[in-house]
Amino acid sequence: MIFDTIAAISSPIGTGAIAVIRLTGENTINVIKSLFNIHAPEPKKMYYGWIKEKDYVIDEVTWVYHKGPKSYTGEDMLEIFCHGGILVTKKILEKIMTLNVREALPGEFSKRAVMNRKMNLLKAEAINELIHANSDFALKAATNQMDGKLSKRIEIIKKELFNIAARIEVEMDYPDDFEVDNFQFLKSLNTIKAELEELYENADNGISAIEGIKMAIVGKPNAGKSTLLNALLRKDRAIVTDIPGTTRDTIEENLNIRGIFIKAIDTAGIRKTEDVVEKIGVTRSLKAIEESKLILFVLDNSVGIDEYDKEIYNKINKLNKEVIIVINKSDIDNEDNFEIPWKEHEVVRISASKGEIKNLEDLIYNKLKDTVITDELALTNRRQKNAVKKAIDSIIKAIEGIELGLTNDAIMFDVRKTIEALNELTGDDYTETLLDNIFGNFCVGK
Ligand code: GDP
Numbered sequence: 001m002i003f004d005t006i007a008a009i010s011s012p013i014g015t016g017a018i019a020v021i022r023l024t025g026e027n028t029i030n031v032i033k034s035l036f037n038i039h040a041p042e043p044k045k046m047y048y049g050w051i052k053e054k055d056y057v058i059d060e061v062t063w064v065y066h067k068g069p070k071s072y073t074g075e076d077m078l079e080i081f082c083h084g085g086i087l088v089t090k091k092i093l094e095k096i097m098t099l100n101v102r103e104a105l106p107g108e109f110s111k112r113a114v115m116n117r118k119m120n121l122l123k124a125e126a127i128n129e130l131i132h133a134n135s136d137f138a139l140k141a142a143t144n145q146m147d148g149k150l151s152k153r154i155e156i157i158k159k160e161l162f163n164i165a166a167r168i169e170v171e172m173d174y175p176d177d178f179e180v181d182n183f184q185f186l187k188s189l190n191t192i193k194a195e196l197e198e199l200y201e202n203a204d205n206g207i208s209a210i211e212g213i214k215m216a217i218v219g220k221p222n223a224g225k226s227t228l229l230n231a232l233l234r235k236d237r238a239i240v241t242d243i244p245g246t247t248r249d250t251i252e253e254n255l256n257i258r259g260i261f262i263k264a265i266d267t268a269g270i271r272k273t274e275d276v277v278e279k280i281g282v283t284r285s286l287k288a289i290e291e292s293k294l295i296l297f298v299l300d301n302s303v304g305i306d307e308y309d310k311e312i313y314n315k316i317n318k319l320n321k322e323v324i325i326v327i328n329k330s331d332i333d334n335e336d337n338f339e340i341p342w343k344e345h346e347v348v349r350i351s352a353s354k355g356e357i358k359n360l361e362d363l364i365y366n367k368l369k370d371t372v373i374t375d376e377l378a379l380t381n382r383r384q385k386n387a388v389k390k391a392i393d394s395i396i397k398a399i400e401g402i403e404l405g406l407t408n409d410a411i412m413f414d415v416r417k418t419i420e421a422l423n424e425l426t427g428d429d430y431t432e433t434l435l436d437n438i439f440g441n442f443c444v445g446k
Contacts, residue, residue, distance in 0.1 A: 003112060005031070006104035007096045009089050010445030014032060016084035021092055022445060023101060025107060028076035031099045031161040032065060043067040049094055051082070058091045059083055073109050074116030077380075105438075107442025111435050116428050121149050121438070122384070127352070128442050129210050129380055136259030137372040141209040141380050145343055149376040150199075151426060157192050158422050162187060165415045172408050182402050188404070193395045196388055199377060205384040206378035207291075208371050212254065215364070216289045218316060219298030220308040224328040227352040228298060229253060229266045250284045258324025258365040260372055265292065286315075294322045294367060301329040301349070305341070313342060324363055328352050383438070391421035 003024030011018070023031060032041055036049045043065055051058045061082045068075040082092055097103065110124045119127075126145035133139040146151075164185055217225045232255050255262040265288040269279030289295060295316055299309055316323060325346045330349040340347055350357045379385050398414035423429030 005101045006108055007093060007101050008104035008109070008165075008445035009055055010079075010109075011084065011089075013086060015083075015086060018081050018121065019084040019089045020445075021080040021082065021096070021277075022077065022091060022104075022109065023096060024073045024075050024077040024112065025101070026076065027100050027256035028065070028078050031096060031101060032078055033097050035095075035383050036063070041065040042260045043070065051080075051095060053066065053091070053095055058095060061092075063236045069118070072118065074118040075111040075112060093138050095409045104444060105439075107439030107445050107446055110446055111439040112443055114430070115181060115434065120151055121430070122154075122425070123148065124427070125381060125384070125438065128446065131443065131446065133210070134254065135209070135256045135261035137209040137369075137374070141372075141374040141378055142204045144374055144376050144378055145206075145380050147376060150378070153195075153377055154422055154426055155272070157195065158419055160188060161415055161419050161422075162191060162337055165412060165419070165432050166436050168412050168415070171239050172412070186399060188394075188413075189395055193392065193399065196392045196395065197377055200314075200392060202375070202377075203379040203388065205372055206374045206380040207246075207382060207385065209261065210380050212263040213294070213368055213371065214263050214265065214288070214292040215255075215294040216267055216285075216292040216294065217298060218289060218312060219296075219326075219328075220269050220300070220306075220312065222302040224352045225266050225297040226251075227317050228296070228326070228328060228350070228357070229264055231352045231355050232257070232264060241313070250281070252286050252287055257361050259366075260365060260368050262364070262368070289316060289321075290319065292321065293371070294324065294364065295319075296326050296364075297345075298326045298328050299340075301327050302332040304334065319344075322367060323430050324348060324360070324367070326360060331356070333398050387421050391418050391425070392416040396420060 003025050005023065005027035006019060007023040010020045010022045010357045033039055036047065037045070037053055041047065045064065047063050047065075048061075049063060050060055059082045061080050063078060063080045066077040066079070068077070071077040080092065082088055093103070110119075110127065113119050113122050113428060114121055123146055126142050130139065130142035130146060133142050167181075167185075204316075210395075217229060219225050231250065233253055250268060251266040253264050253266075255264050267288055269283035278428070297313065297316060299305060325340060325345050325347045327340075327344065327347065329351060331351040331354055334435070348360045348363055350360050379388065394414045394417035398411050398418065400412040401414060420429060424434075427435075
């Protein structure tokens with residue numbers, strides 16, 4: 001495949017010691033000639049040079065030429081390491097743009113790598129997930145997939161399906177000489193089905209590790225929800241005041257609790273209200289609670305359990321969610337230390353304002369860790385999960401087809417559909433729209 005030449009600043013925009021500008025495409029060698037006056041650079045060797053604009057120097061740089069197909073994209077590539085100033089990098093990029101090069105779109109380098117078969121879609125997605133990983137479990141899920149064991153497994157499954165398809169085809173072509181061994185086919189298809197189902201069932205762990213797990217913080221006004229969120233975050237984000245009802249809307253924050261990526265939502269009240277603004281807050285809070293995996297129900301040790309708490313409890317109890325009852329303000333003495341009437345949930349005592357929340361963090365970790373542990377074959381996003389689901393649906397139809405004694409044509413159709421779904425999973429069968437959708441979420445320069 002021949003592509004035009006693209007360039008981008010691949011390091012984050014900002015000031016730093018060094019920045020990286022990358023360029024790839026058929027015009028790479030000409031760009032090297034123009035910039036550095038070297039006609040046949042040695043691949044993978046680091047050169048030293050100056051980038052100039054007419055009569056003045058833009059920067060002193062080092063650079064490496066990667067000759068295609070032995071490069072990230074599979075095409076000729078140039079990597080320039082310049083000084084990490086915002087203006088300097090911009091000027092170098094502008095200079096490159098004058099040499100028949102255009103600015104790369106987000107993820108376009110990786111998109112080319114997939115189109116040039118340098119890596120499959122699973123690996124490209126894993127690299128992106130690795131870049132964005134903000135917790136240990138997310139990192140593990142991404143590196144597991146980058147490692148390629150899942151891709152290898154899928155290739156083996158595809159080969160097996162191709163074999164089955166080929167044998168059915170032979171029987172269709174030579175019905176008198178060759179008879180399909182249905183028993184053997186059923187056995188193979190059922191084994192593949194079981195394997196795909198296992199991938200599908202475990203997919204949520206990878207997705208949770210990467211996307212984060214939603215956790216709602218609920219409780220009556222002034223119980224200390226915002227203070228707790230700040231304590232978990234270790235910074236001041238939610239507004240804390242002692243006027244009940246300050247947190248009028250939901251606030252979502254990304255937390256990293258012992259390596260688990262959690263999206264914590266500080267909810268506004270969930271009590272019936274006539275106030276229009278508050279009503280919106282209540283609706284959003286209820287939605288956030290419904291979407292959460294875990295609920296922290298915060299009680300106020302200084303006032304004890306009242307009707308408002310009971311009302312909230314009744315609402316969340318109906319949802320059948322994992323709940324932790326958090327008794328906050330345990331630093332304040334409360335003579336008639338209240339009894340918790342709800343025995344089915346674990347209870348912890350904390351002081352959010354004093355930052356005494358370790359026991360709560362331990363409990364959150366223990367409750368959630370099993371939902372983010374991934375193995376080498378874990379899927380990591382919904383696109384992958386959907387593709388596997390499609391494959392399962394088709395393989396089930398193929399199995400039913402054999403059991404019902406349908407024609408080879410009909411069975412063949414579903415076996416092919418299974419292969420197509422797996423090709424979609426690994427990116428062996430792609431459309432530009434699919435790739436644009438996926439790579440549009442990548443960084444520029446990746
Ligand atoms: P929210 O309405 O549930 O979000 O409650 P806030 O986080 O705004 O807290 C309400 C008040 O309780 C503020 O004055 C906090 O400083 C105070 N507060 C929160 N947590 C604690 C705690 O652990 N101990 C004490 N003594 N006060 C707290």
